Amino acid sequence: MSNEPKHRQSPPHKNNWDIDDEPICNHSHNPDFGRILSTRLQRRQVMRGGLATAVAVMFSRPHVASFLADSASAATGNPKLGFNPIPVSEADTIVVPEGYTARTLIPWGEPITGNYPAYKVENTGAEQGMQVGSHHDGMHFFPIEGRLPYEGSSNDGLLVVNHEYIEPRYMHKAAVGSALNAGTVPMKPDGKREADQVLKEINGHGVTITRIRQQANGTWAVARDARNRRVTAGTPMELSGPVRGSDLVKTKYSPDGTRTRGTINNCAHGVTPWNTYLTCEENWARYFRNGDSAELPREHSRYGVSTDDTSRYAWELADNGADEYIRFDVSSKAASATQDYRNEPNTFGWVVEIDPFSPNSTPVKRTALGRFAHEGVVFHTPVEGQPVVCYSGDDARFEYIYKYVSAQPYRQASASGSLLDNGTLYVAKFNEDGSGEWLALKFGENGLTPANGFRDQGDVLVNTRTAADFVGATKMDRPEWGAIDPSTGQVYFTLTNNTRREDAQVDAANPRAKNAWGHIIRWQEAGNKAATAFNWDLFVLAGPEDDSRKLSGQSLNDESIFCCPDGLWFDADSRLWIQTDISESVMNQGDFKPFGNNQMLAADPRSGQIRRFLTGPIGQEITGVVTTPDQRTMFINVQHPGATVTEDEFAAGQINSRWPDKNPAMYPRSATVVITKNDGGMIGT
Ligand code: FEO
Ligand code: CA
Ligand code: CA
Ligand code: CA
Secondary structure, eight states, X not given: OOSOOTTSOOOTTOOTTOOOSSOOOOOOOOOOHHHHOHHHHHHHHHSOSHHHHHHHHHXXXXXXXXXHHHHHHHOOOOOOOOSOOOXXXXXXXXXXXXXXXXXXXXXXXXXXXXXXXXXOTTOOXXXXXXXXXXSEEEEEEEESSSOTTTSSOSSEEEEEEEEOOXXXXXXXXXXXXXXXXXXXXXXXXXXXXXXXXXXXXXXXXXEEEEEEEEOTTSOEEEOOOTTOEEEOTTOEEEXXXXXXXXXXXXXXXXXXXXXXXXXXXXXXXXXXXXXXEEEEEOSOGGGSBOOOSSOOOHHHXXXXXXXXXXXXXXXXXXXXXXXXXXXXXXXXXXXXXXXXXXXXXXXXXXXXXXXXXXTTOOOEEEGGGOOSOBOOOEEOOOOTTSEEEEEEEBOSEEEOEEEEEEEXXXXXXXXXXXXXXXXXXXXXXXXXXXXXXXXXXXXXXXXXXXXXXXXXXXXXXXXXXXXXXXXXXXXXXXXXXXXXXXTTOOEEEEEOOBTTOOGGGOBTTBOOTTBSSOEEEEXXXXXXXXXXXXXXXXXXXXXXXXXXXXXXXXXXOTTXXXXXXXXXXXXXXXXXXXXXXXXXXXXXXXXXXXXXXXXXXXXXXXXXXXXXXXXXXXXXXXXXXXXXXXXSEEEEEEEOTTTTOOHHHHHTTOOXXXXXXXXXXXXXXXXXXXXXXXXXXXXXX
């Protein structure tokens, strides 16, 4: 666990195979297929070993073969992997194929607004609010005119970047020379936190919106623009959709339950058909601590709100006692919910809409999309007169994949965020035979009734996980990014890993027990995109040569071994880009050593061919990918370089990554990387 404050103890179960960041919160008893399907169990008794089991699942189901045949004939794209694959790497640098160039853009601390304060470790909290945040993640390039992927400027746009979390020891002058582990915060002798450090950490979170332009020499740079903006963990936001005004979101700050402050742990993102940005709140739960002696409400317990002495970064202990900081202690302190912050966590776990072209607009939390550890959101291409359809994964062990279908039809001329306020949220059930069902999380349906403890649609949505448990969704191996093939409409999702899945919990969609390597699942809706049935199969089982499988039936090899798939994106030519997030707790150690540093690969969705395109520096993950409309500039993010430095190494100044500045006096920094082809061609061709 890399992200825990110093004064929190690591959980006793921590070991080399425990590579998730968050505790398991799904203790529901909705069935695992391994338990209910006797055919499955019988097969497993015959074939011991994860791969044999998984391969049987991948290739033995006749209707899946027909799904694949359909998809091949439906495909019109012709993706080519025209680059020479690169080897794995443990070097502290970005490596791209021959003929490509990678350059750094907007590292953490780069000034983008206000009085443009230059980056230095002494920067104040207020200065951080005028600079790029830390831990870059999901990202989109909005052409300054026109829209991706069909049109628009390819040398001038607004780059919008999520900032997932922060690294306090690389952030504060006060941390230099102390023995601090990754994620640990410097405390004052009196047990409080310096308020300006807390502000700096809050402002290091959120989203950066900045105009960038390509210069005459081909490089990109920040342009000063009135739309440059920082959204942070303190920015005022509106709640919209069925939860707006619910008793469950009434707080001292917003007694009518319509507003909250900030967005937290913004992992992946989405882009709406009306050209706005969605930022997704993932591992927000432990930013709050609840010290009540009574049993926690399900709105807290089912999400893992901390019961420790302090929250993740102990923001509630800021020494100025300001309301915006003490709200992270969500214990009951007053006579009613409108006088304290017991409901503050219920205003997190949402998808937040930001219009990057309206710098004064208030971000809106779209509650109809559900409350969980949202990784990202991915939309089908909208069709005039039909509902808007999108998907989102809940990235925790044994959590679910969700689909949203708007109640109102899409009309290009008038489409807006209100389409995300009224619709049906579904959760996926993957059947053993390769079929699947979308189960509606609608108050009054599927048993989501007062008799079963659900009061109204707002209650169902605040307790999305509990509702999904109740209807019997399939527990997945940590759903991360989704991507939709523009030539077939097939939906792909990464399932990054789940080393806690036991033999008896194996199912067809999550076919390996102790799944350390992860896999990619895909499906096609049965009929139109709003259908409640689908067909699915597995695209790839990641892993080393002796425990992996591509569509062709062959294993991954030197040019393609990878594990822990996370970021996923289709370019306009149906090239599938796959990014990896091996946990820093196991990176380059033991069985994970063959994979080297985290990397990015490209895949052909029809042939299943995969080739390694990029390797990153030490201690980081690669996450976030988009190109300009002409596909001649690609942006990716490097997050948390140097995260593997131990507390002793930190105290001794032995920092294993100096990326990207290559300056021994500077700490490593998350940053965006700009990739171009030296001949000016399209990326990946
Ligand atoms: Fe923030 Fe699921 O990765
Ligand atoms: Ca991720
Ligand atoms: Ca991560
Ligand atoms: Ca991840």
